[in-house]
Amino acid sequence: xxxxxxxxxxxxxxxxxxxxxxxxxxxxxxxxxxxxxxxxxxxxxxxxxxxxxxxxxxxxxxxxxxxxxxxxxxxxxxxxxxxxxxxxxxxxxxxxxxxxxxxxxxxxxxxxxxxxxxxxxxxxxxxxxxxxxxxxxxxxxxxxxxxxxxxxxxxxxxxxxxxxxxxxxxxxxxxxxxxxxxxxxxxxxxxxxxxxxxxxxxxxxxxxxxxxxxxxxxxxxxx
Numbered sequence: 218x219x220x221x222x223x224x225x226x227x228x229x230x231x232x233x234x235x236x237x238x239x240x241x242x243x244x245x246x247x248x249x250x251x252x253x254x255x256x257x258x259x260x261x262x263x264x265x266x267x268x269x270x271x272x273x274x275x276x277x278x279x280x281x282x283x284x285x286x287x288x289x290x291x292x293x294x295x296x297x298x299x300x301x302x303x304x305x306x307x308x309x310x311x312x313x314x315x316x317x318x319x320x321x322x323x324x325x326x327x328x329x330x331x332x333x334x335x336x337x338x339x340x341x342x343x344x345x346x347x348x349x350x351x352x353x354x355x356x357x358x359x360x361x362x363x364x365x366x367x368x369x370x371x372x373x374x375x376x377x378x379x380x381x382x383x384x385x386x387x388x389x390x391x392x393x394x395x396x397x398x399x400x401x402x403x404x405x406x407x408x409x410x411x412x413x414x415x416x417x418x419x420x421x422x423x424x425x426x427x428x429x430x431x432x433x434x435x436x437x438x439x440x
Contacts, residue, residue: 304416307406307433312418315429317384319402320421324369324376328384331362331399336388343367344383351377358388381423401431 319326332339336358343352351371357363365384369377388396404420411417418425 304409304418304427307418308408309406311403311405311434312420312425312430313401313403313432313434314420314425315400315431316402316425317386317400318381318423319384319404320423321367321369321377321379321382322405323379325366326369326382326384327364327366327403328386329362329364329401330356330386332358332360332388332396333398334360334390334396336396337391337393339386339388341365342385342387344385345377346381351382356386381421 313329317328319328326343339356339358341352341354341356342350344350352367353372354365356365367382367384369379371377384400384402386398386400388398390396404423404425406418406425407421408419409416410419410424416427418427418430
């Protein structure tokens, strides 16, 4: 699925087109007034056209600037189209991205986390799209990178449906203070959408900016 949210681009292009239309109307009105005044001027006291000439030059300058803006908009559109084509190649691939929200796919969801130092306790809570915690587990507390793969069973052993889930990891030290940690998730890209000219990948309904991607894999065990 590819969704192009080009509202801003269309709005800017529309504004430039409207500016050219308004400028053209103003220029037509100006020329009408000028020719009318020249037609009915007093032969013994000819109209000073110096000011009119200056205004004609000004109209021409503004028209050129508006046209330059339209050319720049065309270049921006071409660049966005190039990004769009590149983003489409992610569809169907498995990405690793910064964050804690991912899809349970075929009863498997995977996350990694990095602890900068040893923790006294590290707890994982998995919440569904309604915010209900369906699974809780104490996970490794040692410093370094750890991987956790969830099979979709809740605390009562009941299989949960595929869909979006949030993996919240809470690590605390011996002083009961939170330990900051980095976390990534894995998931299959199902679509691309565009917001303000930026490509956003979709894992189901979960948006993932391109800047959050850490890696891409053609295949991932279990997914």
